[in-house]
Amino acid sequence: MTDPTPAPSTGLEPEPPSAAAVFGDRLDVARTFTENLARHGEELGLIGPLELPRLWSRHVVNSGLVAPLLRPGRVGDVGSGAGLPGLVLAIARPDVHLTLIEPMERRVAWLERQVAELALGNVDVVRARAEEVKLKGRLDQVTARAVSALRTLIPITAPLLRPGGELVLMKGSGVDGEIGAAEKAIRKFRLSDVEVVVLGEGIVDDVTRVFRARVPSE
Ligand SMILES: C[S@@+](CC[C@H](N)C(=O)[O-])C[C@H]1O[C@@H](n2cnc3c(N)ncnc32)[C@H](O)[C@@H]1O
Structure with a gap:
């Protein structure tokens, strides 16, 4: 069992026990990424100053909870920003290929640096x-x-999927209202198996909600 790291002087939240549960033998890599983000995220405009005291629980662990929903194959993460959830998922699931899709040059440079440094x-x-x-x-x-x-x-996002592919979209507690407002898009893209998956119960205080749905197979 790995000892949690003490909070460094960056103001980073101490590593919660849930990190070990979520990242298992990839915890060291998740730790390096989180510390890099704590050190450089604010100056690069990737996270706000208020996020450091909740960086592990609200962002990194929260993103990592989605890892068991991924299947071996090619996954695209739209709007990765600081690497959430895409880079975190790539850390947690080395058997899955992640394509991080991000338009902002500065964020792309950050993501590329992390991929190299973490040897992903x-x-x-x-x-x-x-x-x-x-x-x-x-x-x-x-x-x-x-x-x-x-x-x-x-x-x-739906047009990027192969036939039978799946959306795995992280959402907040207002997801049910969002689904109601998205009825037209759900019909237009003929989404099936629409569900909200709740992740992290019994592991974290703030559960993660995922909108999951499938595009037609042919
Ligand atoms: C609020 S940030 C969230 C970043 C990250 N996903 C997170 O949870 O911290 C939104 C990100 O989506 C990107 N974005 C916005 N519109 C996009 C689009 N049409 N396609 C791809 N990325 C987009 C932005 O550049 C930005 O990095």
Whole structure:
């Protein structure tokens, strides 16, 4: 069992016990990423100053909880920003290939630096908006977090999926209202198996909610 690291002088939240439960033998890599983000995230405009005291629980562990929903294959993360959840998922699931899709140059540079520093062989970073990225119909699953409401997020993420592919979109407690407002998009893209998966019960205080749905197989 690995000892939790003490909080460094950055103001970073001490590592919670849930980190070991979520990252297992990948905890050291998750730790390096979290410390890098704590050290440089604010100056690079990736996280706000208020996020450091909750960086582990609200951002890193919260993103890592999605890892068991991924299947071996090619997953795209739309609007990765600081690497949430895409880079965190690549750390937790070395058996899955992650493509991080992010339009902002400074964020792309950060993501590329982290991929190199953490020696992640299962990640590529593409500088593009989801609407323009040349990945239409290619991905097995698409993730996203804090990019936009479902009624605008579904139309830019569903076209990236191969037939039978799956959306795995992280959402807050207002997800049911978002689903109601996205009815037209859900119909237009003929999504099936629509469900809200609640992750982290018994592991974290703030559970993570995921909107999961499938595009047609043919
Ligand atoms: C609020 S940030 C969230 C970043 C990260 N997912 C997180 O949870 O911390 C939204 C991110 O989505 C990106 N973004 C916005 N519109 C996008 C689009 N159409 N396609 C791809 N990325 C987009 C932005 O550049 C930004 O990095």
